[in-house]
Amino acid sequence: MKAFAELLERLLFAPGRNTKIALLRAYFASRPDPERGYALAAIAGALDFPGAKSATLKELAATRTDAELFSLSYDFVGDLAETIALIWPAQGDDAPDLPAVIEALRNAKRTEIPGLIEGWLDRCDPSTRLALIKLLTGGLRVGASLRLAKLALAEMGLVDVNEIEEIWHGLAPPYTSLFAWLEGRGPRPTPGEAPVFRPVMLAHPVEAEDIARTDWREFRAEQKYDGIRVQIVATPTGKRLYSRAAEDISASFPELLEALDFHAVLDGELLVIRDGEIAPFSDLQQRLNRKTTTPALQQKFPVGIMLYDLLFEATEDLRALPFDARRARLEAWFAATRPAAMRLSPLIPFTSIDELATLRDAARDEASEGLMLKRGDAPYLAGRPKGLWWKWKRAPLSLDAVLMYAQRGHGKRSSFYSDYTFGVWTEAGELVPVAKAYSGYTDEELNFIDKWIRAHTIARFGPVREVEKKLVFELGFDAAQLSTRHKSGIALRFPRILRLRTDKPAEEADRLESLRKLI
Template identity: 60%
Template sequence: MERFALLLDRLSLTPGRNDKLRLMVDYFAQEPDPDRGWALGALTGTLDFRSAKPAQVRALAEERHDPVLFRWSHDYVGDLAETVSLIWQARAGANRPPELNEIVERLQEAPRAQVPGLLEGWLDALDATGRWALLKFITGGLRVGVSERLAKTALAEFGDCDVGEIEELWHGLAPPYEALFAWLEGQGARPQPDRSAAFRPLMLAHPLEEREVESLELENFAVEWKWDGIRVQLVAYDGKARLFSRTGEEISHSFPDVLEGVNFEAVLDGELLVMRDGEVAPFNDLQQRLNRKSVTAAGLRKHPAHIRLYDLLLEGDADLRDLSFTERRRRLEDWYARHRPPRMDLSQLVVADDMETLARLRAEARQQGLEGLMLKRRDSSYVAGRPRGLWYKWKRDPLSLDAVLMYAQRGHGKRSSFYSDYTFGAWTEAGELVPVGKAYSGYTDAELKKLDKWVRDHTVERFGPVRAVAPGLVFEVVFDAVQPSTRHKSGLAMRFPRISRIRWDKPAAEADRLETLQKLVEE
């Protein structure tokens, strides 16, 4: 446990990507099985201790300490694990620091009623850093600046292989990953996961910058519309079909309707949409189906899912990713003509003679409910990640609104001491300020410090880690779209809002009205 705690502590204090990679590679090389596999599971978010929950940790802390003092401390620190690790008053006893494997085995075996006793003994045996690492390990959400992708990159460096190989194996494996480590160290065969569980890393696009538009040779690119859904990969083999998000998360349970008619063996790349009578519904309709463990019959009828196909990666046993886009597109069209799977169609190519015509089509994208255009080099193979110069996304220009700051909430990790998450609103005709969005990006570190001070100086009410502020600060907010929402008092929800500019100079009374936002709603 001490070595894992030291790793987390160093990762949290190390800003550089390459330095974080070195720390993880060294840990994997020095730590034995199965502890390094459990650590990898924690770093990638694949561990889940159902019997150990944050509420139990909070209850333990309030039993051991004055509850009011603990709540005040938690409010100030903003992170449960950090608060408990600092405030905990250890009791002397025959306690010893646990190993990761011991923690996993005990938590997997213990009934829920016995978990608090286990946690209490472990917390008493560890120092502050160890307590923090223990609580992060069992409750998840490490927040040490390591994404799942970065952890996989560290694995690839450790095993001297391509991160794409790790990605293709990942979804057929589970902690503590002993077979994976054996292969990476040359001590075992390459794991062979179920073909239907193998996710192939997606090829992504770079934003097309305005300075690049004039120099682009359009004849070298195929053009498609950028549809307003979510990117997915459909994997169908051995009588099983699975649907993955762009990050490799399996979402099959939320979209059984698009998998019902699958009677082929292939790996397809496409856009998940809601379709009615041949028309693409707004993204807000798709959101009604996302992140649900199951979907009702009414939900299936009301929000029918559909996949618009972009690419064919594998057809039967043939891997097509090394072929050019032109050849893969031809194979996709032939494949679709043969199979015609229900709830799927092809993303049609866009014809334009020159960049001026293409720019005009892009400008009209918002009126058609589209995000913009995709440009793909005709000779490009399907390369995992975001390679330069092969695929571009030319999105429509964002919308903007001057909104008033209403609430601020503490951030996480390095931002846990700052009020860095901001809810902002617009004025109604009656002069009421109603929330329309929330953002936590678009400002510099120096601006964050200034914003944090402004929030503290203008707080009028507190709700745990959230502060309500007097209306006095205006943000220029940019966003991709706005749609009706029954979850918000304003009746509207912005998509991908971010702060473009802090309008220190603008009076709150001069911020935009709700009716301005209502006119931008995409029906």
């Protein structure tokens, strides 16, 4: 555990992405199996210990510390794992090995787990205790994503990261076959007909200088729908639905999986489609990140997929073909298969870039946030190959909103109040929340905002601080949508901070009525 704890601590304070990759590469190259494989699994979120949750840790801490002292400490520190690690009344130097912890948890009965954890916490120093607690609860929060870990593995094995992506979902902890391949001790693991993820092709945003220097006659246009990009994988051995970041989201959409009665890999956009009409993204949010879904939820928010591309037809890999050829294959496959709950994304005819601009800026209540432009001779390549695919989104909307609540961030921001809730005024003069945002400010602005929040707090609700309604921000957003989860009845799509408006009095911030006009 000590080496794992040191890795997490160094990752937390590492100054940048490349440094984190170097730290991960060094750890994977120097630590033995199965320790490094379990560390990789922890970063990947592939470990789950049902009997070792936050509630269990809180109960253990309550038996070993004063309840009032723990409450005050938790309020001050703001993080449960750090609080327990620091306040635990023992100082050990005999931390267990990482594989021993994982194997013990896997083999223990649920009633035995609290005793195991208590013994381990007694044997650890505070730094190792923190790593242990993060491992148990599954929230490392050290700024190291699975993607960074894969990049580190690729550097370690001198291979393309997409080679790892292609086989990742066919692997299981502690990944001994993966490390054997990367170190030249074994063959590359092969997924066979396992329903694995294939790296997706992404688009660059169209900038002003791109418009004049690009021959748009070579491109094909499609709507950029306001859903989430997905990859549909159906093979004789299994079915999966992946996000573009390779996250398996199958459990959230069981009715889609049941309908996959073909053998193919497809690229598309997941949407809520009700009575033939594409619903706002806020409806799709009701289905995301759920481990299970009820029939009632499926009926209320029925989902479908707008198909963009065909990557594999049965076992034939089509990705090297140009887009026009893949499109023809997709149309023929769709006509022959007629897959349930799926539509074919229509191509949009155009004669000039000016005509495309008019289409892009069409009414905002349509189920589109802009256009996708794809070169007709482009193969399907992983990542963002320059000049082959473009996304041309409409310019964001904006409004001035008042800061209402603040909460500490995660990782490097865990000491700062960096997550904010913003509101606008009703006609009755009440401030109601419409958005949460935590990006768009500079480090200098964050320092100013954090100090302002601490000096102007008027109430606390657990980790959340309510502040005086005086500080105004300009927010950018893509659309305003109806929302039953917000007191205002409205939520903003992709809100982000554009600038701090210290020059503007709070009473001059925007009104809810102005947002209603955008719906």
